[in-house]
Amino acid sequence: MSAARDTSYGNPTAIEKAGAAASIALHLPLVLGWTLLTSPFHHNNRHKSARRVLSDKFFYHLTGRLNIKQLQWLTGTTLDVYEAYVKANKLPRVVDELDEGARLLWIGERRTDRVILYFHGGAFLIPMQTTAAPFWKHAQDELKSKGKDVGIAILQYSLVPTATFPTQLKQAVVAVQHLLSKGVQPQNIQLAGDSAGGNLVLQLISHVLHPVPDVPILVLSSPFRGAYLMSPWVSITSQAKSVFSNDSSDILSPGCLLYWGRAAVAGVPESQIQYLEAIKAPEGWFDGMDKVVERLLITAGDAECLRDDIVVEAEKLVKLYKKDGAARFVLQKYGVHNDPFLDFSTPGQKLGEVTPIIVQWFAAGFEGN
Incomplete structure (x- = not known):
């Protein structure tokens, strides 16, 4: 018998919540720092402000690293x-x-x-x-x-x-x-x-x-x-x-x-x-x-x-x-x-x-x- 489909919104497990927090607190600062250092060498970023470059990478990181439940929990x-x-x-x-x-x-x-x-x-x-x-x-x-x-x-x-x-x-x-x-x-x-x-x-x-x-x-x-x-x-x-x-x-x-x-x-x-x-x-x-x-x-x-x-x-x-x-x-x-x-x-x-x-x-x- 197949398990019932989970239809709950934004309800990650405690482990998933901890993983999301760790990704933001520990990994994200390193990613943003590296992005800022290398952005002058990326042709697509040269016309953007530093704030815009960091904002774009922030979104890329969150959507690429977190699962759907984690994202829903964070964004409401x-x-x-x-x-x-x-x-x-x-x-x-x-x-x-x-x-x-x-x-x-x-x-x-x-x-x-x-x-x-x-x-x-x-x-x-x-x-x-x-x-x-x-x-x-x-x-x-x-x-x-x-x-x-x-x-x-x-x-x-x-x-x-x-x-x-x-x-x-x-x-x-x-x-x-x-x-x-x-x-x-x-x-x-x-x-x-x-x-x-x-x-x-x-x-x-x-x-x-x-x-x-x-x-x-x-x-x-x-x-x-x-x-x-x-x-x-x-x-x-x-x-x-x-x-x-x-x-x-x-x-x-x-x-x-x-x-x-x-x-x-x-x-x-x-x-x-x-x-x-x-x-x-x-x-x-x-x-x-x-x-x-x-x-x-x-x-x-x-x-x-x-x-x-x-x-x-x-x-x-x-x-x-x-x-x-x-x-x-x-x-x-x-x-x-x-x-x-x-x-x-x-x-x-x-x-x-x-x-x-x-x-x-x-x-x-x-x-x-």
Whole structure:
């Protein structure tokens, strides 16, 4: 008789907790010290500040050395990350409790005129990065300076192993339905997602085009105004060349990606794998996407492990948009996974070249709305 699957979240053993603590206290300082000494000789680090180099290596070390339970224990939940951010920045705590165990977490006030609905990354295993909320607050402030007051709604969805596909898709549908029920029009919603969050945006689009059984059908009176995918996870079990060739430059290791990928797709029927791995979708799968989402922006880093798969999928998706300027793919030189977020790992860092592009893209999407 097989053992029952452990569905607990962030519950490592005492030995695993001690191992995580030892890795951080004993091994990590040596890794960071060596990284700082050698970074001038690494072409991908020469343009980065010392703080950014150390922050990137810190993330690489933790995700590469710790198992899923240890990472969940250390990072908490998306609600924990959100509450710590709004408290530290003296922002109001604005939370909408949704069906299916989901929540919408608002940065600033709740709005119904213009909304960016954000799905966070983390391989469906770990919560929103601490760098995500500062990025979105910056985007919100920049949009306000351009005369665009925008609500930022973060979806807190359930994580593996507590819940698996299609739970996260159900929660994304519920989030959209909630916004629609409050009077937000689809043409005033722009979707956004990084990594696994970008994957979830593509799941949502796939579901509109090809409904998943037992997931509520999403009926839209008009297309979403736009969708932005940052380093989208389009191939969860990738063996692409860049997965291994960019190991020394990215914030995620090949071993980490493969380990997380196996956990994320465990139990997903092969007949539904295209919802989780867009790159495996049959030809014509995304035909009509431009009728679901009017505008598309995809960004990735040329130094990230997922680069090759993102480039392949981005080229296919961009071709679906016939209207000039409706779809764009930006490959950032020296960029790593989720690079725009990482400039917010410590205060006062110089922002990369892609962040202004992202902000302007959202501003253009809300033009006239």
